[in-house]
Amino acid sequence: xxxxxxxxxxxxxxxxxxxxxxxxxxxxxxxxxxxxxxxxxxxxxxxxxxxxxxxxxxxxxxxxxxxxxxxxxxxxxxxxxxxxxx
Numbered sequence: 001x002x003x004x005x006x007x008x009x010x011x012x013x014x015x016x017x018x019x020x021x022x023x024x025x026x027x028x029x030x031x032x033x034x035x036x037x038x039x040x041x042x043x044x045x046x047x048x049x050x051x052x053x054x055x056x057x058x059x060x061x062x063x064x065x066x067x068x069x070x071x072x073x074x075x076x077x078x079x080x081x082x083x084x085x086x
Contacts, residue, residue: 002029002030002031002032003029003030003032004027004028004029005028005029005030005038006027006028007025007026007027007028008025008026008028009023009024009025009026010023010024010026011023012024019048019049020046020047020048020049021045021046021047022044022045022046023044023045023046023047024042024043024044024045024061025042025043025044025045026040026041026042026061027040027041027042028040029041039059040058040059040061040062041056041058041059042056042057042058042059042060042061043055043056043057044057044061
């Protein structure tokens with residue numbers, strides 16, 4: 001039986017957001033197998049003053065995917081910084 005084991009909330013722009021927030025809510029579940037199989041249910045929520053929209057991501061943004069995104073952004077930023085000849 002699937003049971004929730006934890007929940008994590010990450011606010012991308014937590015301070016000085018001007019009334020807008022982008023929030024990733026992740027619920028972590030154990031599917032009950034002996035192999036300690038974990039799966040994620042995620043929701044990406046955009047709040048803008050009195051309006052909001054949310055998207056169900058079904059665990060799309062795993063830690064590995066987010067690391068890959070961060071690494072790719074770092075490379076793109078470094079590549080385009082002044083004085084970097086790469």
